[in-house]
Amino acid sequence: MSFSDLSSAFPNPAQGYTDLGLELSRLIGTPSAKSVAKNLEILTVGQMLHQFPRRYLARGDLTDLDLLQIGEEVTILARVVALTTRYMQTRKGTISDVVITDNSGRPASLVISFFNGFKAKKELQPGVLAMFSGKVGFYGGKQVLTNPGYVLLPDDELAEHEAELHSAKPVPVYPATAKFPSWKTEDIIKAILPALDLEKVPDPVPKHIAAREQLLPLAEAYEQIHRPADMDMWPLARHRFRFQEALALQTALAQRRLEAMRQDATGRAAVQGGLLDAFDAQLPYTLTGGQVEIGSLISQEIAAGHPMHRLLQGEVGSGKTLIALRAMLQVVDAGGQAAFLAPTEVLAAQHMNSITALLGPFGAGTLLGGPNATQVTLLTGSMPAAAKKKALLAAATGEAGIVIGTHALLSDTVQFADLGLIVVDEQHRFGVEQRDALRAKALKPPHLLVMTATPIPRTVAMTVFGDLEVSELTELPAGRTPILTHVAPLAEHPGWEARVWQRAREEIDAGRQVYVVCPKIGDEDSAGTLLESLENNASDTRPMAGVLGVLQYLRTVPALAGQRIEMLHGRLDSGEKQDTMAAFTAGEINVLVATTVIEVGVDVRNATLMVILDADRFGMSQLHQLRGRVGRGEHAGTALLVTGLEHDHPSRKRLEAVAATIDGFVLAQQDLQMRREGDILGARQSGGVSGLRILSVVRDEDLIGRAREDATAIVTADPELEFHPALKLEIEMYLTQKSEAFLERG
Known part of the structure; x- marks a missing residue:
């Protein structure tokens, strides 16, 4: 709603x-x-x-300034220690710098600056107690608030006496925006x-559950969460609403799981001696234990009479594509078709190449030409009209058993003879409308397998993908070597820049290839030394390394003289992107300067070094995804995380964490703890709003688990919630747009 x-x-x-x-x-x-x-x-x-x-x-507790996070919208309570005003050097006006304290005895770790702040200069005198609201930045080695909103708090003897009479009621701090502070x-x-x-x-939580959880009565909880009598009451109120929210979310998910179980799907049982068996017999390697276990489970679910809904997550290179291919072959054996939906044309083309390579001669036939061959067809928006027409015909007639494509698969012109399985790669890049548009092309609800190489902590999966069964691949295939990751901090060691490119030349001289990843495309005139592009770390407005400028710069670097250096980014037309990737895959390009268009799916086995510029601009899981592009062949991979941030910048902790482990699930959990669940849940790359009202997937794991069990029991006994009208109303009323989006992602 x-x-x-x-x-x-x-x-x-x-x-x-x-x-x-x-x-x-x-x-x-x-x-x-x-x-x-x-x-x-x-x-x-x-x-x-x-x-x-x-x-x-x-009132007596000032905000611990050491706990503030860069980029966070904050409301802090602090006392002014000093105020100084100076004239700006580059333009007219003044800057008033307010020094505050949190009474910890530590030197002030936060600077508050007001540009032409005449009112602030008058009011924020030493000794004043005030509440400030704004976004935390970073400048000159210190955290800063620039032009924050503020309100003075009474701090005279009368106010202190009144506070004592009223048991020093806590001051609530609400979510704030730049123009709408907490107060x-x-x-x-x-x-x-x-x-x-x-x-x-009406109370949405059934009485017996409320008693077990020792929840405050609902009316009292509303009062105590907004106007707590003392510091002991608001935690009780928050517990009540956390559980209430978890129960509503999990009940909605339980209803969706039940609805899926009630749907009638065409079972696609395995066929003995068919294409899948022939494919398995010619595999040059043995499946890992995880691949066998999950593959068997998926096989059973595809054979059932209701649609499979499964999320398969695993490390880069753990073999998800092989599991998906074997599931698709089982459907083809049973006379159906499989659609493989990829988020980008580059990724769709990569999947086309890898799947046809895996199939070998088994991917060269048609459904009508025998049991041990099928046709694999690619369909993208930029294909020539003749090729697109041929692909559309192959899908509509059933000639193509496997159709790989981008959003072009969702077009009204695309039809299938008998769509039995949908595989969605990198599920977080697609909305529910897109997924449902593809499902609508099936005669009956198709089986659904969604995959992600971005590890998701189980608590997040349980909350966000709660209507999907979750499988995890944790083993890497034999022969894969761990990727070595190092931080290259140019602020402390500017001379390391030359070493970065010398290291790239060493890989090239050894017959291998290099990725250089930039956070943006950039402009043609943005060339300059790498250090110049990274060293200004004053705030989020600092310049970022761009593909266009870095490409020009690298062509002037002595260590890379004579090497073929090309670029790949989203503004290139489809033909250029495909030609560039084909040339890089063929070993004709030594260094590929790219954006995150190469983040998933790109598989160049000869690429062994990745240099990530402005690495601090990426999330931990994204860095883990990116480095998974190297070391995919017989040679070990190395990732260099290049940053211009000073050693004491908080974002350096994330880079060090990535360098310290190759376990994506460990990183995802750390990312969740460092940046809040906003990033993991997909609300914003920079963290922040998660779409959950008061629930935290980090803190409330056990509570979510209990709510899930309760929700399952409620929906099993009362699917339409006829005997739980208040809970039904809660779901209808208070699932926000963001929460609904998370629920729909399954």
């Missing part, structure tokens, strides 16, 4: 407390409601009531709470 639909979420008063469905303007006026809608995407009273504080401050939300909550009869809000 979208935000715009929520105002009509209560058509029947008997269903719930209808005041929660009122437009917020009814209680706070139109101007204030418009501001809330613009900044917080909140339209109704119920949504506002569920805008819970992130944390709480006791504005607090003022609105103070306005709407007295107008609501919270005793009328």
Whole structure:
């Protein structure tokens, strides 16, 4: 349900407390409601009531400044120690720098700067207690807040006396934006709470579960989460709403699992002596234990009369594609077709090449030409009209048993004779509408296998992909050597830049190839020394290494003289990209300068070195994905994480963590802990909003597990929630757009 639909979420008063469905303007006026809608995407009273504080401050407890994270929107309570004002050198005006303390005794680790801050200069005098709200940046080796919002807090003797009389009630800190700080939300909550009869809000948690979990009564929990009596009460209120949210999410997922089980699918049982058996017999290597176990499980599920819904995750090179291919061959043996959906044309072409290479002579026939051959067809948007027409015909007639493609597979012009299995590679790159568009092309609901090489911690998979069964491949095939990863910190060692390119030349001289990865495409005139492009680390506005500029620069580096250096990025047309990848695969290009277009699926076995520029611009899981592109053949792989950040910058911790382990699941868990679940769940690459209201997949693993068991039992006994109307209402009302998006990703 979208935000715009929520105002009509209560058509029947008997269903719930209808005041929660009122437009917020009814209680706070139109101007204030418009501001809330613009900044917080909140339209109704119920949504506002569920805008819970992130944390709480006791009046005597100043914020621990060492816990702040770069790039985080924060609200901090601090006391001003000093204020200095100076004239700017490059333009008119002044800068007022406010030094604050958290009473820890440590030197100030945060600088607050106001440009032409005449009001701040007047009000933020030494000794003042204030709450500041803004985004943490990094400049000159220190964390900074620039032009933050702030509010002065009463700190005189009378205020202290009143605080004592009121048991020093905690100060709630709400989620904030640049134009809507925490205290504005607090003022609105103070306005709407007295107008609501919270005793009328139906409790979505069944009584026996609430008793087992020792949950606060719902009305009391609303009061204590927004206006806690003391520092002991808000944790009890948060526990109540964390469990309530987990139960709603898991119940929604349980309903989807049950719905899938009820669907009628065509079973595709394995055929003895068919194409799959012939393929297995000619494999030049033995399957790993994990491949055998998961392959057997998938085989059984494909043979069943209801559609398989399985997520297969595993390390780069762990053999996911082989498992998918064997599943597709089982479907082909049974007279069906398989569609393999890839997110990019480069990746689709790579899968086409690898699958046809694996199949050998078994990929050269047609379904009509015998049991031990099938046709593999590629379909992408940029194909010539004649080739596309031929591919469309092969899919529609059933001549092609396996159709590999990009979003072009979703087109209305694409039809299948009998689509039995959909394989989705890198599921997080596709929306539910795209996946369902492909499923609609089947006569009956097809089996679904989604794959990801980005390791997902089990708690995340349980929450986000909760309507999929999850399998993990943890073994690497025999012969694969671990990838060595090193951080190249140019801020401390500027001379290492020359060594980076000398190291690249050593790989080339040994007959091997090199990737150079940049975080952006860039401009033609952005060439310069690598150090120049990396060393300005003042803030997120620092320049980034771009493919176009780095390409020009590398062609001037003495160590790479005479080598063929080319580029690959998303702005090239499809033909150029395919030609470049083909030349690199054939060993005709020594150094490929690329964006993350090579992040997944690209398989050049002779590439052994990857230089990642501005490595701090990438997430830990993404760095792990990127380095998985090297060392895929008989020679060991090496990844160099080049950064211009100073040694004390917090993002350096992420680079060191990547260099310290090759276990993607360990990295994913660390990434989750360092950057919050926003990044892992796919909300934003930079971390942040996860789409969960108050639940944390890091902290609440056990709670989510209990809620999942409860939800499964509830839905098994009451699939439509006829006897759990309050829980049904909770799901309908408060699954936000982001939460719904996560649920739909399965």
